[in-house]
Amino acid sequence: MLNHGAVDRIFHALGDSNRRAIVERLSRGTMSVSDLAKPLDITLAAVVQHLQVLEESGLVRTEKIGRVRSCQLEPGGLRVAEDWLSNRRGLWERRFDRLGELLDGPERPNPTPRKKAKT
Amino acid sequence: MLNHGAVDRIFHALGDSNRRAIVERLSRGTMSVSDLAKPLDITLAAVVQHLQVLEESGLVRTEKIGRVRSCQLEPGGLRVAEDWLSNRRGLWERRFDRLGELLDGPERPNPTPRKKAKT
Numbered sequence: 001m002l003n004h005g006a007v008d009r010i011f012h013a014l015g016d017s018n019r020r021a022i023v024e025r026l027s028r029g030t031m032s033v034s035d036l037a038k039p040l041d042i043t044l045a046a047v048v049q050h051l052q053v054l055e056e057s058g059l060v061r062t063e064k065i066g067r068v069r070s071c072q073l074e075p076g077g078l079r080v081a082e083d084w085l086s087n088r089r090g091l092w093e094r095r096f097d098r099l100g101e102l103l104d105g106p107e108r109p110n111p112t113p114r115k116k117a118k119t
Numbered sequence: 120m121l122n123h124g125a126v127d128r129i130f131h132a133l134g135d136s137n138r139r140a141i142v143e144r145l146s147r148g149t150m151s152v153s154d155l156a157k158p159l160d161i162t163l164a165a166v167v168q169h170l171q172v173l174e175e176s177g178l179v180r181t182e183k184i185g186r187v188r189s190c191q192l193e194p195g196g197l198r199v200a201e202d203w204l205s206n207r208r209g210l211w212e213r214r215f216d217r218l219g220e221l222l223d224g225p226e227r228p229n230p231t232p233r234k235k236a237k238t
Binding site: 007008011012014015016017020023024026027028029073075078079081082085086087088089091092093095 | 126127130131133134135136139142143145146147148192194197198200201204205206207208210211212214
C-alpha cells in the first residue's frame, strides 16, 4: 500500500528541475552541500532549501559530519514514485487488453468459466 | 536516449496533485472532460488548463468527437518518467555495489581479470 502523503511529497519534490538536477548528481555518489551547489546556477541558500524539500520527501538523506553536511540519495523514495507510475500504467494496459479481448471475442452475456485443471 | 525537455515537462505535469488525480482516473479508462471534472474540487476551466499541461507533456491525449472532448492516458509518457527514475536508482545502486566490492576485496592496484570460460 502506498501512503498518498508520501507520494504527494515525492512528486512535488521531483516537479522542480533544480531538485531533479540534485537527484541526478547524487545518483553518482554522496556529496557535500557545497560540491552539490557548484554547477547549479542558484545560491547556496536555495540549494539548502531544495535539499530540505528532498529530505522531507524521503528522496535524500543528509548528515552533518564535523562542519560538512554530506548528502546521499535514498533509492527507496525513487522506488515509491516508480511504483506509482507503473501501477497507473499497468491499470491502463490491462484495461486496454480486456477491451481487445471483448472486441475479438464472440458476444456472450456472461463470461465463460475457465476449464478447471486436473488436480 | 531521453529528451530532457520531455522529462522536464512530464515531471512538471506530475508535480501537481490535481494533475496526478486526473492521471489516476484516466488509468481506469477513457473519459470526457466533464466526467473527469466531477469528483475534483476545482472548476471546469481549471481542469481544462491541467489537461492542456498533461497533453503538452505527452501524458494524456484528448480528442473532440462532436461536442464532447474525450481524454485518454498515454502510457508512453508514464514510461519516460519511470525510466528516468529507474536509471537514477540503478546508477546509485551500481555505485553502492562497487563500493561494497572494494571494501570486501583485498587491496590490489589493478582489477583481477576474470577467467575465460572454455568455448
